[in-house]
Structure formats: structure tokens, C-alpha cells
Amino acid sequence: MSEPAFHITIDGVQIAARPGQTIMEAADEAGIYIPRLCDHEGLRHQGSCRVCTVKAGGRSVSACTQPAAPGLVVENETPHMVKLRRDLVEMLFHEGNHLCPICEASGNCELQAMAYRLGLTAPSRFPFLQPTRPLDASHPDIALDTNRCITCGRCIRASQDVDHKGVFGYVGRGIHRRVAVNGPDLAHTDAAITDHAISAEVCPVGCIIRKRVGFRIPIGEREFDAALIGEEIEEHRDD
Amino acid sequence: MMDILRAVQDRNRWISPESLEVIAERTGLTRIQVEGVASFYSFFSLTPKGRVTIRLCDDIIDRFAGMEEVAAALEEALGIRMGETSRDGAFSLDRTPCIGLCDQAPAAMINDVVVTNLTPDRARSIAAALRAGTPPEEVALPGCGGLTPAERVQRMVAGNVRHAGASLLGPVPAEAGLRKALEMTPAQIIDTVEASGLRGCGGAGFVTGRKWRFAAAEPADRRFVICNADEGEPGTFKDRVLLVERPHLLIEGMTIAARAVGAAEGILYLRGEYAFLRDHLQVVIDDRRAKGQLGQGIGGVPGFDFDLRIQMGAGAYICGEEGALISSCEGLPGEPKTRPPFPVNRGYLGFPTVVNNVETFCHAARILDRGAAWFHAMGTEGSHGTKLFSVSGDCLNPGVYELPYGLELAELLRLVGGEDAAAVLVGGPSGTMVDRANFHRRLTFDDLATGGAVIVFSPRRNLLEIVEYYLSFFVHESCGYCTPCRVGNVFLQQAIGKFRRGLANPEDVEYLRDLSQTIIETSRCGLGQTSPRPVLTTLDNFPLIYSAVIKPSSDRVRASFDVQSAIDTARKLAKRRSYIFDRDFGE
Ligand SMILES: Cc1cc2nc3c(=O)[nH]c(=O)nc-3n(C[C@H](O)[C@H](O)[C@H](O)COP(=O)(O)O)c2cc1C
Ligand code: SF4
Ligand code: SF4
Ligand code: SF4
Ligand code: FES
Ligand code: FES
Numbered sequence: 001m002s003e004p005a006f007h008i009t010i011d012g013v014q015i016a017a018r019p020g021q022t023i024m025e026a027a028d029e030a031g032i033y034i035p036r037l038c039d040h041e042g043l044r045h046q047g048s049c050r051v052c053t054v055k056a057g058g059r060s061v062s063a064c065t066q067p068a069a070p071g072l073v074v075e076n077e078t079p080h081m082v083k084l085r086r087d088l089v090e091m092l093f094h095e096g097n098h099l100c101p102i103c104e105a106s107g108n109c110e111l112q113a114m115a116y117r118l119g120l121t122a123p124s125r126f127p128f129l130q131p132t133r134p135l136d137a138s139h140p141d142i143a144l145d146t147n148r149c150i151t152c153g154r155c156i157r158a159s160q161d162v163d164h165k166g167v168f169g170y171v172g173r174g175i176h177r178r179v180a181v182n183g184p185d186l187a188h189t190d191a192a193i194t195d196h197a198i199s200a201e202v203c204p205v206g207c208i209i210r211k212r213v214g215f216r217i218p219i220g221e222r223e224f225d226a227a228l229i230g231e232e233i234e235e236h237r238d239d
Numbered sequence: 240m241m242d243i244l245r246a247v248q249d250r251n252r253w254i255s256p257e258s259l260e261v262i263a264e265r266t267g268l269t270r271i272q273v274e275g276v277a278s279f280y281s282f283f284s285l286t287p288k289g290r291v292t293i294r295l296c297d298d299i300i301d302r303f304a305g306m307e308e309v310a311a312a313l314e315e316a317l318g319i320r321m322g323e324t325s326r327d328g329a330f331s332l333d334r335t336p337c338i339g340l341c342d343q344a345p346a347a348m349i350n351d352v353v354v355t356n357l358t359p360d361r362a363r364s365i366a367a368a369l370r371a372g373t374p375p376e377e378v379a380l381p382g383c384g385g386l387t388p389a390e391r392v393q394r395m396v397a398g399n400v401r402h403a404g405a406s407l408l409g410p411v412p413a414e415a416g417l418r419k420a421l422e423m424t425p426a427q428i429i430d431t432v433e434a435s436g437l438r439g440c441g442g443a444g445f446v447t448g449r450k451w452r453f454a455a456a457e458p459a460d461r462r463f464v465i466c467n468a469d470e471g472e473p474g475t476f477k478d479r480v481l482l483v484e485r486p487h488l489l490i491e492g493m494t495i496a497a498r499a500v501g502a503a504e505g506i507l508y509l510r511g512e513y514a515f516l517r518d519h520l521q522v523v524i525d526d527r528r529a530k531g532q533l534g535q536g537i538g539g540v541p542g543f544d545f546d547l548r549i550q551m552g553a554g555a556y557i558c559g560e561e562g563a564l565i566s567s568c569e570g571l572p573g574e575p576k577t578r579p580p581f582p583v584n585r586g587y588l589g590f591p592t593v594v595n596n597v598e599t600f601c602h603a604a605r606i607l608d609r610g611a612a613w614f615h616a617m618g619t620e621g622s623h624g625t626k627l628f629s630v631s632g633d634c635l636n637p638g639v640y641e642l643p644y645g646l647e648l649a650e651l652l653r654l655v656g657g658e659d660a661a662a663v664l665v666g667g668p669s670g671t672m673v674d675r676a677n678f679h680r681r682l683t684f685d686d687l688a689t690g691g692a693v694i695v696f697s698p699r700r701n702l703l704e705i706v707e708y709y710l711s712f713f714v715h716e717s718c719g720y721c722t723p724c725r726v727g728n729v730f731l732q733q734a735i736g737k738f739r740r741g742l743a744n745p746e747d748v749e750y751l752r753d754l755s756q757t758i759i760e761t762s763r764c765g766l767g768q769t770s771p772r773p774v775l776t777t778l779d780n781f782p783l784i785y786s787a788v789i790k791p792s793s794d795r796v797r798a799s800f801d802v803q804s805a806i807d808t809a810r811k812l813a814k815r816r817s818y819i820f821d822r823d824f825g826e
Contacts, residue, residue: 023507027770045577047721047763048720048763049721049722050721050722050723050763051722053761060760060761062763065577066579067579084757084760087723087727087754087757088723088761091722091723091726091727091730094730095725095726104562125750126730127730127733129726129729150722151725166269166271166272168271169269169271169272169274169275170275170276170280170572170719171271171275171278171279172278172719173279173280173555173572173718173719174715174716174717174718174719174725175714175717175719175726176716176719177718177720177725177727179771180271181271182269182270183270183271184256
């Protein structure tokens with residue numbers, strides 16, 4: 001039995017929502033895209049990247065975790081929200097080591113695509129943190145390069161909740177928080193190339209590399225080379 | 240999990256990869272989950288530590304009180320630098336943020352005990368005694384072996400109660416509140432607490448009666464009452480004094496809350512820095528159990544069951560945030576929880592949970608005794624009753640003051656002997672840096688709110704140094720869950736560093752404000768939502784400290800470009816210095 005629906009308003013557009021839905025879930029159904037990086041279909045909500053920040057009833061909240069409530073007025077693509085999101089995406093770029101032109105993920109990368117969508121072209125005001133993070137190539141089929149990791153935790157949740165394995169996890173605190181594997185290195189875990197966590201769709205950037213399949217699709221023909229990120233959701237907007 | 244890791248850390252002085260495997264196996268968790276917890280808390284170490292670990296409070300108050308000299312004396316006496324462990328595994332030296340002894344700075348922890356009012360001479364004699372094999376307890380308090388736990392804690396640290404008010408620090412009749420509560424229905428208790436106007440004393444100021452009402456109204460099989468004794472906000476130490484002087488009142492208050500919301504189980508979450516209070520509190524709990532004030536059928540009331548345990552923290556400021564505190568009690572890394580759901584609806588293990596500050600529970604017990612009207616009559620509209628202020632820094636009488644809400648800051652400064660202050664930080668780094676022109680402002684929730692911290696700075700102090708320190712504190716203490724707080728605070732700290740080195744441009748002021756705004760608006764919890772406040776409140780109230788160090792950019796010269804830091808990585812990679820930029824190199 002589905003409970004009665006109500007309405008919320010996003011940037012002046014009234015949409016239907018159901019009890020138990022987050023603002024983002026309601027928006028997705030209505031064909032309104034709210035930018036996101038850590039949230040991913042089929043995985044539990046984490047609410048950590050903050051790229052989905054919206055103003056709901058005047059308060060900043062993460063749309064991926066905030067329940068929709070009757071009559072809620074949400075600001076999504078206002079200049080102010082876009083500016084905040086730009087800052088967040090820049091922070092993620094500057095926290096790790098990103099050199100798109102030589103990156104295997106280029107063109108399939110959600111971070112890069114988000115930067116395009118948000119119009120991030122000017123050089124940034126932020127400093128680069130340039131961490132030194134070693135590459136883990138111990139596993140016969142998989143390599144893990146956390147230099148580009150945005151600590152979205154999608155691999156962690158996919159491995160835990162979908163694969164029921166727990167190959168990945170967070171260690172450390174604050175700026176030292178990073179993704180690590182359940183053992184001394186990847187070869188000593190039960191990670192397999194068939195894991196959902198390892199599949200191309202889970203890591204939004206280019207950290208989890210399936211050996212011998214890299215660069216199979218040439219740059220220029222990749223997912224976000226043709227369309228902006230979020231357009232697949234906006235396609236079914238009915239206004 | 241916290242208890243297991245603590246036991247392993249205490250026994251082996253570190254948590255080795257083998258221990259991670261063993262703990263994982265025994266608890267049914269994965270190794271990475273155990274490592275995630277162990278690597279989160281400052282007091283757990285994944286590398287071997289000394290048998291004696293000395294942790295110096297590195298807060299700005301201690302630095303101003305001479306901690307650098309003390310640190311140098313210890314380094315010399317022990318033959319190791321800060322952050323190092325001696326080769327024979329005897330000693331480790333570390334720095335740690337505020338340990339709640341700001342009124343007797345410089346202060347330090349030696350394993351689980353504390354030493355205060357340090358001088359270089361005292362540091363040298365401590366080092367000599369420890370080297371000679373004297374146990375840390377004996378070093379901190381000679382002759383402690385013959386004392387009861389209560390006597391020990393009272394002698395190890397000074398109470399420094401400077402002003403006793405009507406509610407907490409004056410004479411308090413034993414068990415009077417609980418006795419009245421036993422005669423009332425839960426609903427009457429909640430009504431009384433709500434009518435008194437009591438608001439949370441931990442910083443956020445939520446109306447206590449309303450919090451209890453929500454928890455009571457949520458249908459559930461189990462409910463919990465948790466006392467937040469994490470007291471991590473730098474400059475706050477009033478809960479320490481209550482834990483030492485009024486432990487029975489605190490547990491009385493928790494028991495009353497349990498009756499009000501229908502909870503049978505409680506937790507006292509004690510910060511790792513307060514490990515020296517643990518035995519003392521355990522004695523109080525055991526004593527109450529023996530007297531029938533905890534356990535089954537409390538006070539002879541059938542069906543009124545409540546008992547509690549102490550949960551030790553392990554060095555993480557964020558665990559004072561209630562969701563993070565609950566995570567920590569659950570044996571997880573101290574990460575705040577997604578809200579909603581709120582703890583009163585789904586808290587510890589998913590059950591309705593009331594989390595209150597130490598002082599809040601103590602006031603609640605007094606309100607039950609003296610009545611809502613008595614408490615409501617003190618203070619001001621919206622801020623009723625009395626409040627404990629912990630005052631430290633550049634003043635004659637640092638210590639704890641219990642005063643009614645509504646006092647002018649200037650009046651408080653007169654009481655503490657801090658009239659020549661140039662700046663006062665009310666509410667700690669998450670609060671407000673107040674300038675002289677605003678000393679007439681009042682200590683209330685609606686004006687200058689504080690969880691208790693009042694830090695006085697004389698005109699000799701460098702405010703930018705203070706701001707830089709507090710940003711490094713927030714960088715160190717951010718849990719790292721969300722982007723703006725994890726990364727943004729590092730940028731903010733670096734930007735202040737530019738001002739400190741005289742490399743800032745006029746545009747950099749706007750950059751500070753802009754970045755601060757993003758961090759505040761997008762952070763997931765109160766830490767990130769307040770961490771830029773040292774910057775913003777000094778920009779507002781002390782603009783001159785910034786403009787004085789700004790260099791306007793002249794033609795084609797970016798004063799902000801710091802060649803030394805730009806080439807530093809290259810220097811490290813090449814393992815040699817630069818011919819051009821290191822003048823002494825090659826000579
Ligand atoms: C970063 C952070 C640190 C906090 N630290 C403490 C603390 O050390 N002690 C405390 O009582 N409350 C602390 N709080 C507030 C708690 O989240 C919570 O509001 C409080 O424990 C509720 O109790 P109260 O209503 O009695 O104040 C902190 C909040 C934040 C965001
Ligand atoms: S992960 Fe994405 S953003 Fe980073 S370098 Fe690769 S393509 Fe660029
Ligand atoms: S490795 Fe990829 S999926 Fe995992 S946390 Fe990092 S960016 Fe996210
Ligand atoms: S604001 Fe800071 S402390 Fe709070 S959840 Fe985010 S990273 Fe953690
Ligand atoms: S998508 Fe909501 S916080 Fe990351
Ligand atoms: S104990 Fe050093 S500042 Fe609080």
C-alpha cells in the first residue's frame with residue numbers, strides 16, 4: 001500500500017513526492033537533476049560529498065538524505081547553490097592528484113563531468129594539496145590508485161551491501177581519511193573482477209582500474225563526451 | 240570495541256596488524272572495520288608507543304603560559320622530540336588539544352593521569368622520576384597510594400571554584416531531587432523541567448524538557464539516557480569540576496531523566512583525557528548501586544529500573560557531537576550520524592536516546608528539588624537559571640564561576656581580574672571573539688552564547704596566531720566525513736598562514752569570507768558549520784589585524800606567491816636544496 005502523495009516545490013516547479021522519499025529521489029522521478037557524487041543508485045545514502053546541497057525551507061541540507069516533506073520549498077539550481085557546488089567540486093580536485101589528459105577515466109569520470117556541468121573552467125583559487133599515495137597493483141586483475149579518490153565511499157558500500165564482502169573501508173580521520181582495503185594489499189583480500197564494487201559504474205573517478213581493459217573506449221566516445229552529466233535524468237522531465 | 244582497543248593499547252602500547260586480525264576474528268568484524276576505528280582516535284596508535292606516553296596540551300592558552308619551554312625541557316631530558324618514541328620503548332612525547340585543565344596551564348597527561356602548572360624545572364624532575372621507574376600516578380601525586388579515588392582526583396587537580404551559585408556549586412542536599420521525582424509521574428517530571436526553562440548546557444541550547452518529551456513519546460522497547468562528558472571545546476573545563484565535585488548530583492539527574500523518558504539503560508561517555516576521573520566515578524556508581532539508587536526498583540518503586548556504564552572516549556573532539564558520541568558508544572569511528580532521524584527518535588542502537596551535557600543533568604536534579612519557578616526566576620527571558628563559566632587565559636583568577644545568565648561580559652571580566660583584556664573568546668573557537676567595544680554584550684543564548692568557555696586575551700597576544708591555532712585544531716579534529724570540512728578547513732588554515740607570513744593580498748580577505756561561507760553552508764555537522772568562526776568573528780571585530788599585514792599587489796608581482804613553499808616539494812623529492820633560492824646552499 002503506498003501512502004498518499006504530497007507536493008514539494010523545486011526552483012518554482014511543483015512535483016509529487018511520497019512519504020519516505022528523499023528530496024533527491026522525488027526530484028529524480030520528476031526529471032529534475034540534483035548534482036551528486038557520493039550518492040549512487042542501488043547503494044545506501046551516505047551524504048558526504050555535499051555536492052547535492054540544496055536549500056530546503058531556507059536551510060542547507062543534503063538532498064540525498066533529507067526526507068521530502070509536504071510543502072517543502074527547495075532551491076536547487078540557483079546561482080548561489082551552483083557556486084557552493086563549484087567550490088565543493090574544486091575542493092575534491094585539489095584534495096587529490098588529478099591530471100585529466102592522462103587519466104584512464106577521462107570522459108567517463110563523474111568528477112570531470114560535474115566540473116563541466118557546473119562551468120568550472122577558470123583556474124581555481126584553491127591551493128593544491130598534492131598528497132603522496134602509493135598505487136596498489138598487487139591484484140592480478142585489479143589495480144587501486146587512490147590518488148584520484150574523492151572518498152565518496154561508493155566502493156565501500158557496494159562491496160559491503162551488494163557483494164557482501166567488505167573489501168574496502170575508510171581509515172584515518174580528517175584530511176587523512178582515505179579508502180583502504182581489508183588486508184595488507186588488494187591481493188590479500190577476496191576482491192574479484194566480477195564484484196559489483198569493481199565494476200565501472202561504481203567508482204565515479206578513475207581509482208579502481210580493471211587491468212587490461214583500460215583505454216578500450218577511445219577518449220571522445222565516452223559517456224560524458226556526448227552529454228552533460230544528469231541529462232539522462234532530465235530527459236524524462238514532463239514539462 | 241572501544242574498550243577492547245583501549246585494553247590492547249594499554250597492554251601492548253600499540254595496535255599491531257596482528258592485533259587487528261585477532262580483534263576482527265573475535266568480534267566478527269572485518270580487519271578494515273577494526274582498523275577504521277583504531278585509526279580514527281588519537282589515543283589509539285598503529286605504531287608502537289612508549290610505556291609512558293606524555294601528551295602536552297598544545298592549546299594556545301598553554302603556549303602563552305610557557306608550554307614551549309616545558310616541551311623543550313622534556314625533549315632534552317628524555318632525548319626524544321615531540322611525536323617520537325624513545326628507542327628503548329620507554330617514552331613517547333606527543334601534543335594533544337585542550338585537556339580541560341586550562342585554568343592550570345601548562346598541563347599534560349602522563350598515560351592516564353595529569354600534571355598541571357608545569358615549568359621547565361618541574362618537567363625535568365618529572366622526567367627524572369619517570370626514568371627512575373616511578374609510576375605516573377606517584378609522579379602526578381606523591382603518596383596517592385593511600386588515598387581514596389575521590390581524594391586523589393581532588394588533590395591531583397585544583398578545583399578552582401571561584402564563585403558558587405544557587406544551583407550547582409553551593410550547598411546541595413543529597414538525593415532531594417530524586418526523592419521528589421519518585422513521587423511524580425514521568426509526565427509531571429517533564430512538565431517541571433520544561434517549565435523551568437532549562438536549556439542544554441553543552442553549547443546548542445536545546446530546551447531540555449522538550450528533548451525528554453520527544454524521547455518519551457517515541458514508541459520503543461528500549462530507551463537510553465546518555466551523559467555527554469566529552470567536554471572537548473577548547474577552554475571548557477566546567478564539566479570536569481562537576482564530575483569531581485558533584486558526581487552524585489549528575490547521576491541523580493540521569494536517573495531522573497531515565498524515569499521521565501522510561502529508559503532503563505544509561506551511558507556516561509567520558510572523554511579519554513579524563514581517564515583520571517574514571518575510578519572516582521566508578522566508585523560513585525557502585526556506591527549508588529549498593530544503596531539502591533541504581534539498579535532494579537530504585538527508591539523502592541517497583542518497575543523503576545535504571546543502570547549505567549562508563550564509556551571511555553579516546554581523543555576525538557568530534558565525539559562531543561551527539562551523533563558522533565553515539566557512534567563511538569556503538570564501537571564505530573566517531574562520525575556524526577545523518578539527521579534526521581534525531582537521537583530522540585533513533586539514537587543508540589536505533590533506540591530513542593536522550594543525550595545531555597553533564598551540567599544539564601545536574602541542573603535538572605536541582606530543578607526537581609527546588610521547583611521550576613525557582614529556576615525560571617533566575618537569569619533572563621529565554622536564558623533561565625545559572626550557568627557555569629570556565630574562565631582561563633590572561634586573567635588573575637582563572638577557574639569556574641557559577642552565575643545567573645544575563646551578566647555583561649565586562650562584569651564577568653571584573654570578577655575574574657581580566658579588565659585589561661583586548662579580546663575575549665566566548666564559547667571557545669566555535670564561539671565569538673569579542674572586542675573591547677562589545678564587552679557590554681550579555682552572556683545569554685540570544686547574545687553571547689557559550690557552552691561555558693570564556694578565554695581572555697591580553698593586548699600582548701597576537702590574534703592571528705590564535706586564529707591560526709584554532710583552525711589547525713579544527714583541521715586536526717574534523718572527522719573527514721564531508722568534503723567542505725575535511726578539505727575546506729585545510730585551505731582556510733593555509734590562507735591564514737599567508738596572512739601570518741605577510742604574503743596576503745587585499746583580495747585574500749574576500750577569499751577568507753567566501754570560503755568560510757561555503758564551509759558553513761555545506762558542512763554536515765556543527766563542527767564544520769562553526770569552524771570558520773574564529774576567522775569570521777575576528778574579521779568582523781578586529782579588521783585591523785588583517786589589514787595591518789596585507790601587502791597590496793604591485794605591478795606584476797604577486798606578493799601571495801611564496802617561492803619557498805612552491806619549491807619545497809621539489810626540494811624534498813630531489814633530496815637537495817636549491818642553488819637559487821637557498822642562499823646558503825653551495826657556498
Ligand atoms: C563539534 C561538536 C562538539 C560538541 N562537543 C560537546 C561536548 O564536548 N559536550 C557537550 O555536552 N556537548 C557538545 N556538543 C553538543 C552536543 O552535540 C549536544 O548538543 C549536547 O550534548 C546536548 O546536550 P545539552 O542539550 O544538554 O547541551 C558538541 C557539538 C558539536 C557540533
Ligand atoms: S579521475 Fe576524473 S577528474 Fe580525476 S584526473 Fe581522472 S578524469 Fe580527471
Ligand atoms: S575508490 Fe572510487 S568509489 Fe571508492 S571512495 Fe574512492 S572515489 Fe569513491
Ligand atoms: S562537518 Fe566535519 S566533523 Fe562534521 S561530519 Fe563533516 S567532516 Fe565530520
Ligand atoms: S550526493 Fe548527497 S552528499 Fe553526496
Ligand atoms: S588544558 Fe590546555 S587549553 Fe585547556
